[in-house]
Amino acid sequence: MALSPTDVTQLAAVDSARAARLLSDVRSATLSGQRAPVAPRPVIEQSWDRMLRTGVDPDHDFRTGLLAREEVQRRRESSELRHVLPVLREGLLSVADVAHHIMVVADDEGRVLWREGSSPVLRKADGTGFELGADWREDVVGTNGIGTPVVARRPVQVFASEHFVRSQTSWTCTGAPITDPRNGRLLGVVDVSGPLETMHPATLAWVDSVAKLAESRLRELHQSSLDQLRAVAAPVLARLGGRAVVVDRDGWTAAVAGMPYQGRVALPKSPSAGQRWLPTLGLCTVEPLAGGWLIRASDEPMPRGATRIVLDLSQPRRWSMTVSGDVGAWSHELSPRHAELLYLLALHRTGRSAAGLAEDLFGDPGRTVTVRAEMSRVRRYLGGFLEHRPYRFSEGVEIEVLLPDDPRDLLPHSMAPAVAGKRLSRQAP
Numbered sequence: 001m002a003l004s005p006t007d008v009t010q011l012a013a014v015d016s017a018r019a020a021r022l023l024s025d026v027r028s029a030t031l032s033g034q035r036a037p038v039a040p041r042p043v044i045e046q047s048w049d050r051m052l053r054t055g056v057d058p059d060h061d062f063r064t065g066l067l068a069r070e071e072v073q074r075r076r077e078s079s080e081l082r083h084v085l086p087v088l089r090e091g092l093l094s095v096a097d098v099a100h101h102i103m104v105v106a107d108d109e110g111r112v113l114w115r116e117g118s119s120p121v122l123r124k125a126d127g128t129g130f131e132l133g134a135d136w137r138e139d140v141v142g143t144n145g146i147g148t149p150v151v152a153r154r155p156v157q158v159f160a161s162e163h164f165v166r167s168q169t170s171w172t173c174t175g176a177p178i179t180d181p182r183n184g185r186l187l188g189v190v191d192v193s194g195p196l197e198t199m200h201p202a203t204l205a206w207v208d209s210v211a212k213l214a215e216s217r218l219r220e221l222h223q224s225s226l227d228q229l230r231a232v233a234a235p236v237l238a239r240l241g242g243r244a245v246v247v248d249r250d251g252w253t254a255a256v257a258g259m260p261y262q263g264r265v266a267l268p269k270s271p272s273a274g275q276r277w278l279p280t281l282g283l284c285t286v287e288p289l290a291g292g293w294l295i296r297a298s299d300e301p302m303p304r305g306a307t308r309i310v311l312d313l314s315q316p317r318r319w320s321m322t323v324s325g326d327v328g329a330w331s332h333e334l335s336p337r338h339a340e341l342l343y344l345l346a347l348h349r350t351g352r353s354a355a356g357l358a359e360d361l362f363g364d365p366g367r368t369v370t371v372r373a374e375m376s377r378v379r380r381y382l383g384g385f386l387e388h389r390p391y392r393f394s395e396g397v398e399i400e401v402l403l404p405d406d407p408r409d410l411l412p413h414s415m416a417p418a419v420a421g422k423r424l425s426r427q428a429p
Contacts, residue, residue, distance in 0.1 A: 020196055023161035024169070031058055043152060044162045046412070047143040050151070051164045053406065054139045061167040064140055067111060067133030076113050080180060081105055081188050083221055084214035085114065088190055091210035093117060101194035104130065106146045108186045108317075110137035121194055128167060130193070141165060145173025145191045151316060153177055153186070153336050153413035155208040160196045172196045174203045176211035181219045182250040184335035186317070190214070222252070229254040229291045236294060243297040245281075246289060254292065265295065266381030269320070269331045277330060279323075279381045307385060308398040311342055316409055323385070336413050338378055341371075343411065344418060346401050351390030360418035 022037065029036035030048065040048065051058070067075070076082055085105070092103045093116055102117030102125060112134045115122060125131070129141070138147030142164030149156045155176040161169045175191035192207050200206075226248060233246035233255040243259040251267040266279045271293060276286050283298040307325040319339035322331045334342065344352060344360050352360070354368040354375075361371065379386055385394050393399055404410055408423050 020160045023159055027161040027169075040162070043148070043154075043156055044143060044158070047138065047148050047151070048164055049408070050138065050412065051142050053408065056139065056142045056164060058142065058164050059166050061129070061165060062140065063129045064135040066131060069133070072111075072113060072133045075107055075111065079107055079113065079187065080218065081107070081113070081178065081214075084178070084217050087214045087217050088210060089116070091213060092190070092192060092207070095206075096192055096194075099194065099200075100198050101192050104146065104191040104193060105188060106136060106191065107188040108150065109135075110140075110147045110150055110189075111135055112146075113188070118194070125193070128171070142168070144168060145175035145193060146189045149175040149177045149189045149191075150186065151412050155204055155211070157199075157204045159199070170195065172199045174199075174207045176208045178211050178214050181215055182222050182248075182252060183333070184338075185333065225291065226252060226254050229289075232290055233292075233294075236289065240296070242299070245295050245297075246292060247295060248292040259297065262380065264380060266332055267293070269333060279330070280383050307396070308400065309385065309393070310400045310402065311339075311346055312402045313339060313343060313411060314402045314404050316404065316412055319411075321382075323382075332381055336411070337374055339411060340414050340416050340419060341374060341378060343401065344416075345386075345391060345393060346399050347418075347422075349393065349399070351387070351392035353390045357391065361416045363417045 026036045026038060026040055030040055030045075039045065056062075088103065088105065095101075096103050096117045100118045100121055102115060102121045104112055105114040106112050112130065112132055115125070115130070115132060130136070135141070136144055136146040138144065138151050141147065143158055144163060145156065145158050148158060155174070157172070157174040159172045163169050163171065163173075171193055172195065173191055173193040175189045177189050178187045179185065180187050190207065190211050192203060229246065229248055237244055237246065237255055237257040240257060243257070245256045245259065245265060246254045247265050247267070248254060251265045253261065253263055253265065262280065265281065268276065271286060273286055273288055275298075276284055278284050278295065281295065281297050285296045285298065287294040287296070307323065310322045310324075312320045312322070319334040319336075320331055321334060321342060322329055324330075340361060341357065344357060348356075354371045355365040357371045357375075358367040359365040361367070375388070375391055385397050386392070387394055407425075410423050411419050414420065
């Protein structure tokens with residue numbers, strides 16, 4: 001029998017001491033290879049498995065050096081999270097302080113950039129190394145409310161002895177990832193931490209909802225910046241002939257001329273001025289513009305030749321694809337969902353229907369609407385190399401998939417049955 005999040009939170013709300021004892025028994029039995037009274041929750045069990053494989057010591061506290069104050073400040077000033085601190089504070093701090101919790105905001109590397117909340121709890125946090133500039137990556141300090149959401153890419157609550165390292169087992173932490181709505185990149189994690197007995201069953205949903213409010217605020221800021229870029233673009237496009245589009249630095253369209261509107265143009269990872277090949281547009285001339293890029297589409301036919309796509313899934317937290325051919329090479333960072341989809345298409349070179357992909361991703365062949373929407377987004381940057389009915393890579397495209405050294409590290413965030421099956425089978429495509 002496995003513990004569900006509801007089981008743990010309800011038990012903690014009624015009898016925190018009993019909950020702590022049960023979780024301690026589960027941890028001790030699991031880590032010693034014995035049969036536990038109940039199975040750990042899947043997200044915790046998967047994290048513990050990663051810790052055992054990476055050599056994190058459950059009985060000894062290991063801490064890397066703190067970042068210098070100047071480096072913390074530099075990261076704060078360059079982080080998009082600085083724009084949503086008011087949202088996080090308004091949504092979390094008033095309750096956290098009264099409930100003897102603290103709010104912690106970390107970047108995508110698990111480094112603590114902001115800490116606020118109950119003064120006594122902040123002092124206790126200092127004793128566990130939960131300080132400004134501290135490194136709370138999962139593979140450094142074990143299963144926790146910052147490092148585990150970074151890997152899992154979803155909200156995670158870690159109760160007491162669900163922490164892998166013994167010195168953290170008097171804490172309960174709830175963290176939710178915050179992603180950049182412009183490009184899907186992970187910006188960091190917001191976490192609420194405190195003693196087990198002060199945690200409420202609704203804490204996970206509460207922290208997750210505030211993280212989503214922060215992402216909504218980032219969308220508003222992005223729309224405002226597009227409006228500003230549109231005002232700059234209007235007189236430029238008015239003077240040009242032919243097909244042209246003005247996009248921001250992430251490829252989101254501000255204005256077009258002489259061509260159909262598309263919401264986003266896929267740009268190389270590090271765009272630069274000059275002649276470039278861009279998906280859906282072909283050969284283009286790219287010129288810098290304040291706040292973005294002016295892209296002028298060429299009427300020259302695009303050379304057709306052998307195309308090679310390298311899907312790089314070898315890293316645990318970032319995934320990318322590189323397209324290379326007669327017109328040069330082009331790279332694109334992938335969101336977690338798109339990494340899953342392209343991996344599944346690489347497995348099924350003859351094609352996969354929307355229902356088949358829904359079965360692979362969700363275990364439910366009826367969820368075709370979600371699959372079609374995501375595949376539509378994928379085709380914005382790979383449209384020339386993907387076919388549909390069924391979905392598949394175009395004939396003649398060479399596909400190479402770079403996998404982690406240990407197959408169990410394949411897309412560790414993914415709950416897709418087909419991906420989980422590949423992790424368990426330890427087989428490459």
